[in-house]
Amino acid sequence: MAMGWQEVRDEALRRIRARDWPPGARIPDEAALAGELGCTRVTVNRALRDLAEAGLLERRRRGGTRVPLTPVRRATLSIPIIRQDIAERGQEPGYRLLIDRLEPGSAEARAALGDGPLRHVVALHTAGGAPYCLEDRWLSPAVVEGVDFAEVSANEWLVSHVTYAEARLSFGAMTADAALAEALGCPPGAALLLLDRSTRAETPITWVRLIYAPGHRVDAGL
Amino acid sequence: MAMGWQEVRDEALRRIRARDWPPGARIPDEAALAGELGCTRVTVNRALRDLAEAGLLERRRRGGTRVPLTPVRRATLSIPIIRQDIAERGQEPGYRLLIDRLEPGSAEARAALGDGPLRHVVALHTAGGAPYCLEDRWLSPAVVEGVDFAEVSANEWLVSHVTYAEARLSFGAMTADAALAEALGCPPGAALLLLDRSTRAETPITWVRLIYAPGHRVDAGL
DNA sequence: GGGTCAAATAAGTATATACATATTAGCCCA
DNA sequence: TGGGCTAATATGTATATACTTATTTGACCC
Numbered sequence: 001m002a003m004g005w006q007e008v009r010d011e012a013l014r015r016i017r018a019r020d021w022p023p024g025a026r027i028p029d030e031a032a033l034a035g036e037l038g039c040t041r042v043t044v045n046r047a048l049r050d051l052a053e054a055g056l057l058e059r060r061r062r063g064g065t066r067v068p069l070t071p072v073r074r075a076t077l078s079i080p081i082i083r084q085d086i087a088e089r090g091q092e093p094g095y096r097l098l099i100d101r102l103e104p105g106s107a108e109a110r111a112a113l114g115d116g117p118l119r120h121v122v123a124l125h126t127a128g129g130a131p132y133c134l135e136d137r138w139l140s141p142a143v144v145e146g147v148d149f150a151e152v153s154a155n156e157w158l159v160s161h162v163t164y165a166e167a168r169l170s171f172g173a174m175t176a177d178a179a180l181a182e183a184l185g186c187p188p189g190a191a192l193l194l195l196d197r198s199t200r201a202e203t204p205i206t207w208v209r210l211i212y213a214p215g216h217r218v219d220a221g222l
Numbered sequence: 223m224a225m226g227w228q229e230v231r232d233e234a235l236r237r238i239r240a241r242d243w244p245p246g247a248r249i250p251d252e253a254a255l256a257g258e259l260g261c262t263r264v265t266v267n268r269a270l271r272d273l274a275e276a277g278l279l280e281r282r283r284r285g286g287t288r289v290p291l292t293p294v295r296r297a298t299l300s301i302p303i304i305r306q307d308i309a310e311r312g313q314e315p316g317y318r319l320l321i322d323r324l325e326p327g328s329a330e331a332r333a334a335l336g337d338g339p340l341r342h343v344v345a346l347h348t349a350g351g352a353p354y355c356l357e358d359r360w361l362s363p364a365v366v367e368g369v370d371f372a373e374v375s376a377n378e379w380l381v382s383h384v385t386y387a388e389a390r391l392s393f394g395a396m397t398a399d400a401a402l403a404e405a406l407g408c409p410p411g412a413a414l415l416l417l418d419r420s421t422r423a424e425t426p427i428t429w430v431r432l433i434y435a436p437g438h439r440v441d442a443g444l
Numbered sequence: 445g446g447g448t449c450a451a452a453t454a455a456g457t458a459t460a461t462a463c464a465t466a467t468t469a470g471c472c473c474a
Numbered sequence: 475t476g477g478g479c480t481a482a483t484a485t486g487t488a489t490a491t492a493c494t495t496a497t498t499t500g501a502c503c504c
Contacts, residue, residue: 002488004487004488005488017387017423029453030454030455031454040488040489040490040491041455042488042489042491043488043489045456045457048455049456055300059454059455059456060454060455060496060497061454061497062452062454062455062495062496062497062498062499063453063454063455063496063497063498064453064454064455065454065455069382070302070306070382071381072303072306073301073389074298074300074301075299075301075389076296076297076298076299077296077297077298077299077391077442078277078295078296079294079295079296079297079444080292080294084294159292159293160245160291165239167295167297168443169299169442169443169444170439170440171393171415171440171441171442172437173413173414173416173436174413175397175412189411190397191395191396191397191413191414192413193395193415201239212395214395215394216394217392217393217394218392218393218394219390219392220299220390220392220393221390221391222301222388222389222390222391224458226457226458227457227458251484251485252484253484261459262458262460262461263485264459264487265457265459267485267487270485271485271486281484281485282466282467282484282485283465283466283467283468283483283484283485283486284465284467284468284482284483284484285466285468285483285484285485286483286484286485287485
C-alpha cells in the first residue's frame with residue numbers, strides 16, 4: 001500500500017472529486033494520512049502542497065488542510081517568443097519593423113516606465129505571409145542604447161539579453177482603427193485580442209501591447 | 223552560509239539574471255551547489271525544481287540542469303467564481319437569467335459536449351448594477367437534471383457540485399452585435415474580451431463563453 | 445467579560461541517507 | 475561502421491527524524 005507522492009496526490013484528488021472530502025471540510029492531517037496510506041508525512045506534504053498550489057486545497061499552519069468552499073483555480077499559460085509561437089503552429093515566421101523612434105510615452109507606457117522620452121518600436125509579425133500580430137512596444141531608452149530592431153525583433157532581443165525579469169500580463173480587447181486594419185489586413189472595426197505586458201528587473205524595462213489578428217486565440221491549460 | 227530552499231532559489235535566479243549562468247549553459251549539478259551553498263542536495267533540488275516549473279531552468283536526468291536558450295515562461299492566472307471576482311473589486315454582484323432552454327448546440331458546444339440537444343443557459347452578471355459579463359453556457363443535460371438557474375448562476379452551481387474537473391481555457395475577442403450590445407449596455411460594434419472554457423470530469427460537463435463588458439481586463443502574474 | 449500568555453497543534457522546512465530511473469558515454473565485438 | 479551491452483551520472487523520489495513557525499485553544503487573572 002506504499003504510495004509515491006503522485007499517487008497520494010491522485011488519491012487525495014479522487015476523494016475531493018468524490019466528495020469524500022466535501023467542500024469546506026477539513027481533511028485528516030498529514031500524519032494521519034501518512035499512516036493510512038503507508039508513507040511518510042514528507043510524502044503526504046509534497047502531495048498536498050501540489051494540490052494547494054493548484055488551488056484545490058487550502059492549507060494553514062495549525063489550522064490544518066481543507067477543501068475550499070469557493071475554490072480559486074490557478075491556470076497556467078505558456079508565454080513563448082512570438083517567432084517560436086508562429087513556428088510551432090507550422091507557419092513561416094516573418095517580421096517587419098514599422099516604427100522606431102524616440103517620443104513621449106502613451107499613458108500606459110508612462111505608467112510602467114516613467115515619464116521622459118521613450119523608445120517606441122512598432123513591428124508586424126507575420127505567419128506564412130499573413131499578419132499575425134502587431135507588437136507595439138515602449139522601451140526604456142537606456143536599456144536598448146544602440147540596438148537595431150530592423151532584423152531582430154525587440155521581443156527576441158529582450159529575451160536573449162534581459163531574460164527572466166518580472167512581468168505582469170493583462171488581456172483585453174480593442175477595435176481595429178484604420179491604421180491597425182491596414183497593418184493587420186482586416187476590416188476596420190474588427191475586434192482584436194490584446195495582450196499587454198510590462199516587464200521590469202531592477203528598473204522598468206519595457207511595456208508592450210501585442211495586438212493579434214482577428215480570430216486569434218490564446219490558450220491556457222488547467 | 224546555510225540556506226533554505228527559497229534562498230537557494232533566489233541565489234540561482236540572481237545568477238541566471240546576472241548571466242553568471244548564461245542562456246544555454248549547463249549549471250553545476252545539485253551536489254556541487256549543495257556543497258557550495260552549505261545545504262543538502264534535497265534543498266537544492268527543491269529550489270531548482272521550483273525554477274524549472276516556472277520555465278526558468280530545464281532539467282533532465284543525467285543531462286543536468288541548464289538555462290534554456292529560448293525560455294517559455296509560464297504565467298499563472300487565477301480563475302475565481304464570477305460573483306466573487308466582482309465582490310473582490312468592491313462592487314455589488316448581481317445576476318439575471320436570460321435564457322434557459324434545450325436546443326442543438328453551437329459548433330463549439332458540440333465539439334466540447336457532443337451532438338444531441340444541450341441545455342443552453344445565458345445569464346448576465348452585473349457589478350454595482352452595471353453589466354459585467356455575459357455567461358453563455360452549454361451544459362450536458364444529464365449533469366444538471368432539474369437544477370434551476372434562476373437564482374443561483376450555473377457558474378456557482380457547477381463550482382459547488384462538480385468541482386475540480388479538468389478545464390481548458392481560451393481567450394479571444396469579438397464585436398458586440400445588437401443583442402450583445404443591448405445586454406451589456408454598450409454600443410454595437412464594441413470590441414469584447416472573450417474567455418471560453420470547456421470543462422470535463424469523466425464525461426464532458428460544460429462549455430461556457432464569458433463575454434466581458436468593454437474595457438474589462440483579465441490579469442495574470444508571472 | 446475581556447485581555448494576556450502559555451501550551452498544543454499542524455504545517456513548513458531541513459538533514460542525512462538510500463535507492464530508483466532516465467540518459468548518456470564508452471566499450472566490445474561482429 | 476554500427477549495433478548492443480554496460481557503466482557512469484545527475485536528477486527524482488522515499489525514508490526517518492528533528493526542529494521551526496504560524497495559529498489557535500484555553501487557562502488564568504484582572
